[in-house]
Amino acid sequence: MKKVLIVTYYWPPAGGPGVQRWLKFVKYLPENGIEPIVYTPENPHYPLKDTSLEAEIPSEIKVLKNAIFEPYAVAGMLSKKDTEKISSGIIPKEQKQGFLQKFMLFIRGNFFIPDARKFWIKPSVKYLTSYLKEHEIDTIITTGPPHSMHLIGMELKKTMGVKWLADFRDPWTQIGYHSKLKLLPASRKKHQELEKEVLQSAEKIITTSFTTKAEFLSKTKRPVEVITNGYDVEKVEKLPMDEKFSISHIGSLLSGRNPENLWQAISELITENEDFAKDFQLKLVGAVGDPVLESIQKWHLEEWLVLKNYVSHSEALQLQKSSQLLLLIEIDSEETKGIIPGKLFEYMVSERPILAVGPVDADIEKIIRETNTGSYFLYPQKGEIKAYILEKYELFKKGELRSYPIGLQQYSRSALAKRLANLIKQL
Incomplete structure (x- = not known):
């Protein structure tokens, strides 16, 4: 050997x-x-x-x-x-x-x-x-x-x-x-x-x-x-699915990862849709930069925000599998289009849809699209982000929200x- x-x-x-x-x-x-x-x-x-x-x-x-x-x-x-x-x-x-x-x-x-x-x-x-x-x-x-x-x-x-x-x-x-x-x-x-x-x-x-x-x-x-x-095949205790329509980000949210249009889209949905406002929850698990928290406050989302400090890897896997929608955010920069966060692959096997926001021509867009594990948006695409969240919320209400991945074995x-x-x- x-x-x-x-x-x-x-x-x-x-x-x-x-x-x-x-x-x-x-x-x-x-x-x-x-x-x-x-x-x-x-x-x-x-x-x-x-x-x-x-x-x-x-x-x-x-x-x-x-x-x-x-x-x-x-x-x-x-x-x-x-x-x-x-x-x-x-x-x-x-x-x-x-x-x-x-x-x-x-x-x-x-x-x-x-x-x-x-x-x-x-x-x-x-x-x-x-x-x-x-x-x-x-x-x-x-x-x-x-x-x-x-x-x-x-x-x-x-x-x-x-x-x-x-x-x-x-x-x-x-x-x-x-x-x-x-x-x-x-x-x-x-x-x-x-x-x-x-x-x-x-x-x-x-x-x-x-x-x-x-x-x-x-x-x-x-x-x-x-x-x-x-991804690895991890044996972790399965938690019940969140009763709320939870959009969760698992991992550090650095200062540059702050899509204002995402927070605005959520804020508008809360204002326009009474049922959405009752059901929605935003989970941020890990270190969060001050600019992100300030933007969330700007769009009056504090009432729906749940913050958790860094958790163990096994707990992170549990949270991914129990969340309704998984959030992946990359900095909107030419320098970051080649960043593929490790958590993307764990997201993909969680059977939860991914909402990803990042720069033009990002590698993560290619992988998400080819594996049918979610949708990718650019920072300015507020209307498209809003429509996607609303679409997934309607599936959540019917009990039909999940992802249908393909070709994951290669990862x-x-x-x-x-x-x-x-x-x-x-x-």
Whole structure:
């Protein structure tokens, strides 16, 4: 069985979407002839934790841990709230930022390149050089963000000649929040140079979206493959369906994900339809940016709003399956059209219709359309959004609201791991 070392920052007890991808790959790679060994920090600063995920780590998997120094731990002494928001990608609009937030963003963008985990690169290279030699492992995979993980892989390839596969769960210089980091010209150039060097050094590159693949192919001649995130068959206790006509968003709603026309459409339906007003409920589960809450207040939706803080992955799955309609929102930007949230695939197998709002030519539109799991709208399409919600509400009243997906098997974690194993064997 071929051994492969996986370098990942996010690993249980980390919560959020970043941990799911490789936790699931590790589960299914052995049945495809690959023995994964995971390398991860011993004392990481995770903005979200989900200890329930530790039970999902296969008992036979070797997990190596090494200490990491992170500036976020020091920054937290100044402002724990601001530190956790910035480290998880929740960045307020420029006019909403206080002095401390602006200062922290400037420091993060210009002094910690490519990111605040850069101090783990040298000790990791030293530790792994000995381990790879001792255990005769010649293949490594790095997954980012944080993209400093890729610099570990690049250095090991230079010094040891290992085969290296770089997995990008999100873009690098084109990621949505990159433009908010107050980068100086020299810092921006450094990010671009490091990205290019990584893309031109790895044997193979994996992206989670078709748009990111196209972007990377314009920067490298190395092979680029798309292996999206996916769904697993999860055994969770099934909750009763919500008695209310619930529209639920499960996961963080960052500041830029704020479709005013959606909130206005709901507000109009409440005003125009007495039955809808009695039956409706808006659920937001996870961290919610202040601009989103302000917009909800602007359209007088507080009475129908239910807020829940971050929940465990198993509880998130339960909430998805018990909600009437699932909400997926992406930032309305050219930079985000290639973002495919991991929760999309869990949404798709929940048998609940999806209402998605995002930018023009988004990858998520293609997947939702091809799998018949919901409808996708652009931010300005208030009338179309309103008509869709009303259509689903009428089905809800008849007891006939559900989705009818097709072709989902290709997105199962098992099928995706098989594709990944084939790529590894080709290295």
